[in-house]
Amino acid sequence: MRTKGFFVLTVLLAIACKPPTPAEQMDTIVSWVSTARMVGDAWLRHTTPDKYTSQTLQQADQMLLQTGSELLKSLPPAIDSAAFDRALTSTRFNISEMSRFVEAKDASRFRQPWDSVLIYMKVMKDYSDKVESSR
């Protein structure tokens, strides 16, 4: 009985101590890219303050940098890590451009990186599906 309890506890701890899986990290990336897109959409409709919008975009950029660099170390072999890195860098570039144009209150120039983020959102969702299916 005691051995069984110890076994269950060991299994639980082994599951619990694991770092976030690549699939979970991909979910985080998709979440932040979508956040950037949604906050940009709200800003274009003049429904969010400039400060909040630019801070959230900067936070999205930071989260992508952090999660992306961790994910690159553990990407499944089926995924081209160089291509993923390029996509992530471009996404981050567009998000930081969005933040810059929010601070400049330049809605017309904001639209271009905001449109690009929509494309990268789909790219990241595709990567997320690939990571999920390669589990």
Next chain:
Amino acid sequence: MKKILQLALGIITSVGGFLEVGSVTTAAQAGALFGYRLLWSILLGTLCLIFLVEMSGRLAAVSKHTVVDAMRERFGFPFFFIVLVGIVLVAFMVLVAELGGIGFGIQILTGVGFPWWAVPVSLLVWLLMWKGTFSLIENGASLLGLVTLSFLVAALRLHPDWSGVTSAFLPSMPSGDKAKYGFLTVSILGASISPYLMYFYSSGAVEDEWDRTYIPINRFIAGFGMIFGGVLSMAVLVVSALALQPKGIQVDTFPQAALMMTTALPRWGFYLFAFSMIFACFGAALEVSLAIAYFFSQGFGWSWSEDLEPSKNSRFAFIYTVIILLAAIPLVFGIDPIKVTMMSMALTSFTLPLAIVPFLLLMNDPIYLGKYRNGWISNSVVSIVVVISFVLALISIPLEIMGG
């Protein structure tokens, strides 16, 4: 007529005071990750809360004792002290989370980080406690909290799939991420069944000099007030499920949560969310600070009343002053309020037996309640929910802590 007014005010304040940082955060995370699937846990928590609030009001009306008074008298000081340590520690974490929630609400409006707001917000809470009366705190803050009704408006405007909503009232397991699902269930139950509400409510009933004639009013306030409040929590989950989940947005930070109403209420959604957080957390911060001061003062036999001058109530005033001051410190150093919120809600579930088991024993004691003691339905509902919360907390808290 006076009692009808009290009834109406009681229900309104229950609704306005229901949502706080814990219920908003847990429901938003649940909706963003699992859609409607966790609605059942809000229903279960609300059901349990209805019984607990009704019991604490009944205890006060019949025995003229607050829950803490009766607990110390019935079980003795050594046992009471153990309960005090557990409950106060968790309530303190909840207070940190509530102050952080106010700071966050101001942060998204002004762009100035929440650590800068920790001290002014704590001072404001303290000032209201120092100068205010019980009815001002209970009614004023809760009436402002009625802005949280905007979550219900947002949910209705998003036209939820009602068959999906109703089927989510039955528990079901997701295909993946079961640890997170368990942790969120525990956190939602902890956010719904906050023991500090029992202490606050019974102390309020004694402050308002309730007697046996208030038993029907108490039943209505507990029933309708908590049901409407529970509906508000469900509305937060539904809004998050419809606005954030399809986009794959998880609520890891407050700024992400702030976007949830911008789909349903494009013009005002963001500001309504910010003000909902500020007012709901403000009301809850006052209630938690008061509940902690009540807990200490009633437990140690000191004089206590929010309606007395601090000079006539010095130890009571000292406790809330120190607690509010201490709660501001981690926020000044930038502790993540969302993590404190989630952990405090889960720990609330973990400590529920400590608060609820002695309370249930009291509620079945004929010395205190005579013919008004609990029936089997209330005993069963509360016991079952507390056991579920405790077991889930036992499993999912270590998983969440170690899994990050």
